[in-house]
Amino acid sequence: MDRKAYKLPFIKNSLTRWVCPSCMKSRLKVKTNTFHAEETNESKKAHGHETWDPDWIEYVYSCLLECTNPACKDTVANSGTGSVDYDVEYDEDGSPSQTWGDFFTPKHFSPHLKIFLCPRKTPDNVSDEIQKSFSLFFSDAPSAANHVRIALEDLLTHLKIKRYEVRGKRRTFLALHRRIELLPAKYKHLQDLFFAVKWLGNAGSHSVKVVTKDDVLDSYEIMEEILQDLYVKKSSQVKNLARKINKTKGPTKGKKKA
Ligand SMILES: [Zn+2]
Known part of the structure; x- marks a missing residue:
């Protein structure tokens, strides 16, 4: 069991670690042009606060996931919440630097994952x-x-x-x-x-x-x-x-x- 797949947030437009519930063989990826996230009203309002930081941001998101198995290609609907947190980027020399990145936490899948x-x-x-x-x-x-x-x-x-x-x-x-x-x-x-x-x-x-x-x-x-x-x-x-x-x-x- 890949426990991390079910615990960790995911990054937009990446291949996810979730296994397709239809064929149970291949992983799901976010289907092109289906990912949509917006900041909640409360999150938008908070931008005016003097101590505001990007990690105050809260999103809601929805997307379609597609199975990467060419013989299956089944679709799963997914939605949840998101936030902004520190991420690490590497430059050409391989030196790490800290940036802000969006991380999304799934709440619902239809059909559900197995x-x-x-x-x-x-x-x-x-x-x-x-x-x-x-x-x-x-x-x-x-x-x-x-x-x-x-x-x-x-x-x-x-x-x-x-x-x-x-x-x-x-x-x-x-x-x-x-x-x-x-x-x-x-x-x-x-x-x-x-x-x-x-x-x-x-x-x-x-x-x-x-x-x-x-x-x-x-x-x-x-x-x-x-x-x-x-x-x-x-x-x-x-x-x-x-x-x-x-x-x-x-x-x-x-x-x-x-
Ligand atoms: Zn599949």
Whole structure:
């Protein structure tokens, strides 16, 4: 996962680090003549202030992004905010000098970017929640974290972990923490990963702490590992086993008959 691609601002008219959500192969670039930025009214007004500096400037922007894969070339709409900050320029001798540069922070993409690819066998509702999370990532990190938590709840249901227990005549829903504790032995190696996603998601829904893009990227990385383990590695292990059996044309374990 290229974390910097989703955290750092971008510079106008450059090839971005964002991967095309359509082909998931090539990077997106700003489509010629589509980038438009303007200073906000408040920002314009501030120019008259005696201590005004270029780093007071605030922009809003919109543009179209185009996939650089000639076989795809799909278009993504993008908008967000911008600001002015120090940038470094190099002269012919390679000596650096400081200048002011425009930096833009994306807030919305349509269609949304796919920060990681869910394995094909991921249950639909788990994948849907992760997509919802991706669509909120740039504008609302706590909500993005919360949708990963919902994906985790749905995943536990797919792993046949009960959602409630009956006490007397009353049905009580189990807390996510308790459900993770109920993971059977075959999933025990994933328990720590499940707990980690739970903590990050808790912060997203209860606002105990400020949830940053970095926290959400952490939960994506862990969720990706869980899904890979459940829906990719397992099948590749089975494939390897089948390959072994086919190679020996019989059982691979046990001793040969004398
Ligand atoms: Zn593409």
